[in-house]
Amino acid sequence: MYALREALAAFRRAPLLTGLSAAMVGLALFVVGLFALAAYNLQLALESVEERVEIVAYLREEARTDEIALAEQELSSLPEVESVEIVTKDEALEIARRELPEFREVFTDLDVNPLPASIEIRLKAGHRDPSSVDHVARQAGQYPIVEDVRFGREWVDKVFTIRRMAAITTAVMGIAFALVALLIIGTAVRMAVFARRDEIRIMRLVGARDRFIRLPFLLEGALTGFAGGVLAIALTWLTYRAVFHWVFSIEWIPLSWVGAGLLAGVLFGTFASSLAVRRYLREVGE
Secondary structure, eight states, X not given: OHHHHHHHHHXXXXXXXXHHHHHHHHHHHHHHHHHHHHHHHHHHHHHHHHTTOEEEEEEOTTOOHHHHHHHHHHHHTSTTEEEEEEEOHHHHHHHHHHHOGGGHHHHHTOSSOOOOOEXXXXXXXXXXXXXXXXXXXXXXXXXXXXXXXXXXXXHHHHHHHHHHHHHHHHHHHHHHHHHHHHHHHHHHHHHHXXXXXXXXXXXXXXXXXXXXXXXXXXXXXXXXXXXXXXXXXXXXXXXXXXXXXXTOOOOOOOHHHHHHHHHHHHHHHHHHHHHHHHHHHHHHHO
16 A cells, blocks of 8 residues: 555656656557557458458359259368358359449350359358468369369469568567567656655665565556556547548457557556666665
8 A cells, every 4th residue: 555655646746757757658659559550450451351262163064963062062061161152154144244344245145155153162261371272172173073173372372471471560560669668668667766766765775675665666657557558549549530530441459459558558667667666776776
């Protein structure tokens, strides 16, 4: 209780310094929040592209109904497969007329439908990587009724190359921004410690233990980090609304990420306070 009272008293004694520290923490975490907002929407965009990954097995003209039904049943049982849909020749022609309006007249004047029937295979989330797609495509190509299998190999490879690059970039930049935030928080807390250096020196002289001296500063750092986290979330929300309203539609980060941001602020504040106080106590002890 003493440590908590001292931590809260520090906010009242030096509101300007405390506000400056919280603002520095908030701005540091705001940069991390902006990066998280961009990373999350990039992740959603890549997932949206991945959802379009599908395998199309084109059937031979002589394929019988029972053979098609058997292939559909067996392909549906594969663990990677989400759904299997049979597209008849007539349905394929109707789709071509609808999705390719520039060739509508060509498809309208046909005496014979040249488009083959097909089996369209959609994969489950988590199984849309190149190896899974290639495995299912090979399984579909083994049926005698299948004439050709297409899934856009180069396009799938490029999508997942971009995904891997985005994951690596996200990790590296996230760590870099976190380190910058930690340095800024540490500087802010060190300013608070330096402002109370005389008080710390007197407490050491009267025999106070380091743990007793350190605890109020740790709580103060945690509270400062929490305040900075709240400020960062507010700034990130305002940026999100501005981009959503004036630029283009984006999604707000999940609430779990918001909670993680607040927790990160508290942990960063506590850790930075611990480093700053330990260093100063070491200097005083020398």
